[in-house]
Amino acid sequence: MFLDIKHASIGYSEPLISDINTSLELGEVCLLMGNNGIGKTTLIKSILGQNELLSGKISINGTSIQKLNSNEIASQIAIVFSKAEIPDNYTVTDLISLGKYIHYPYYFKLNEKDKTEIDDIIDKLNLTQFRNKKLTELSDGNLQKVFIGRALAQNSPFIILDEPTTHLDEENKLMILSLIRNLAKNENKLILFSSHDWRLAKEFSDKIWWLKDKKLIYGISEEIILNNPELITPKILDFNKNFHPPEIDAPKLEKEMMFSFLQKNFASDLSKFKLTFKNNIWELKSDNFYDNCHTLTEIKQSLQNIINTDNSN
Numbered sequence: 001m002f003l004d005i006k007h008a009s010i011g012y013s014e015p016l017i018s019d020i021n022t023s024l025e026l027g028e029v030c031l032l033m034g035n036n037g038i039g040k041t042t043l044i045k046s047i048l049g050q051n052e053l054l055s056g057k058i059s060i061n062g063t064s065i066q067k068l069n070s071n072e073i074a075s076q077i078a079i080v081f082s083k084a085e086i087p088d089n090y091t092v093t094d095l096i097s098l099g100k101y102i103h104y105p106y107y108f109k110l111n112e113k114d115k116t117e118i119d120d121i122i123d124k125l126n127l128t129q130f131r132n133k134k135l136t137e138l139s140d141g142n143l144q145k146v147f148i149g150r151a152l153a154q155n156s157p158f159i160i161l162d163e164p165t166t167h168l169d170e171e172n173k174l175m176i177l178s179l180i181r182n183l184a185k186n187e188n189k190l191i192l193f194s195s196h197d198w199r200l201a202k203e204f205s206d207k208i209w210w211l212k213d214k215k216l217i218y219g220i221s222e223e224i225i226l227n228n229p230e231l232i233t234p235k236i237l238d239f240n241k242n243f244h245p246p247e248i249d250a251p252k253l254e255k256e257m258m259f260s261f262l263q264k265n266f267a268s269d270l271s272k273f274k275l276t277f278k279n280n281i282w283e284l285k286s287d288n289f290y291d292n293c294h295t296l297t298e299i300k301q302s303l304q305n306i307i308n309t310d311n312s313n
């Protein structure tokens with residue numbers, strides 16, 4: 001196993017996540033997910049050897065990270081932080097070239113082989129037309145690609161990306177997620193990336209690491225989803241304290257949408273009503289009332305009428 005974690009506890013004075021036992025292989029994509037503040041960044045820093053483990057062991061390619069110096073770690077792991085600062089006046093080529101300097105002192109001049117490699121990375125990322133552009137002039141999607149390019153120039157087999165799709169629109173999210181997957185599959189990289197867009201990201205990930213209740217739950221993405229139905233069952237959000245829902249008899253999606261619509265439009269007790277969805281028509285019923293409606297506007301009107309009538313009696 002390329003990355004092997006045994007009985008590791010991570011955190012600061014108190015453990016955030018305890019007894020992590022998992023591993024990942026080259027060529028795999030793993031999505032790291034979990035609520036804000038649960039410990040994703042701390043776990044990433046622990047893998048990078050920047051945070052001391054509270055207990056246990058993390059090994060990269062058979063060697064404990066505690067035994068590797070920072071250069072040795074950098075030759076194994078490249079990191080892409082989404083909140084990275086953009087250096088003033090740097091061009092696309094300048095930033096990607098920085099990836100090479102983990103192997104050299106800062107005053108070193110890149111050789112022809114390095115330069116060709118950087119050109120190849122720029123082409124592979126479809127950044128050729130932007131190669132001499134300043135970073136400040138790039139779109140967020142292309143800027144993210146440049147940071148990935150720097151990680152590629154480092155030539156390490158393992159790439160960690162901290163929230164690479166944050167701030168991107170849907171199209172750019174898909175572009176970055178496809179790129180990540182292609183790097184794993186075509187270049188045999190191990191990719192670990194954190195994301196709050198996990199519904200989309202899971203489509204591109206072989207494995208999931210899910211931080212929850214101080215534990216790391218891990219497995220094949222689809223198995224994690226199947227074994228934890230709460231992940232895909234839409235939550236019925238209950239935020240209107242004066243709203244008491246009617247009984248709603250309908251398929252799941254229609255039921256959820258009806259609950260959502262009524263909650264926004266009625267600060268009242270509808271519990272005596274029953275709404276049934278049949279043949280694309282909503283049947284509205286209570287002890288002294290019956291109506292059929294085709295649209296949400298009709299339903300709102302009909303319920304308002306009967307509530308007003310009841311109140312005036």
Ligand SMILES: Nc1ncnc2c1ncn2[C@@H]1O[C@H](COP(=O)(O)OP(=O)(O)OP(=O)(O)O)[C@@H](O)[C@H]1O
Nearest residue numbers: 011012013016034035036037038039040041042043
């Ligand atoms: N150097 C530190 N010393 C002590 N506690 C810290 C330190 N850095 C982070 N924490 C705390 O550890 C917890 C986990 O933080 P972490 O940044 O790992 O969470 P996260 O899952 O990455 O969150 P987010 O999704 O918001 O980025 C938080 O409560 C944070 O305040």
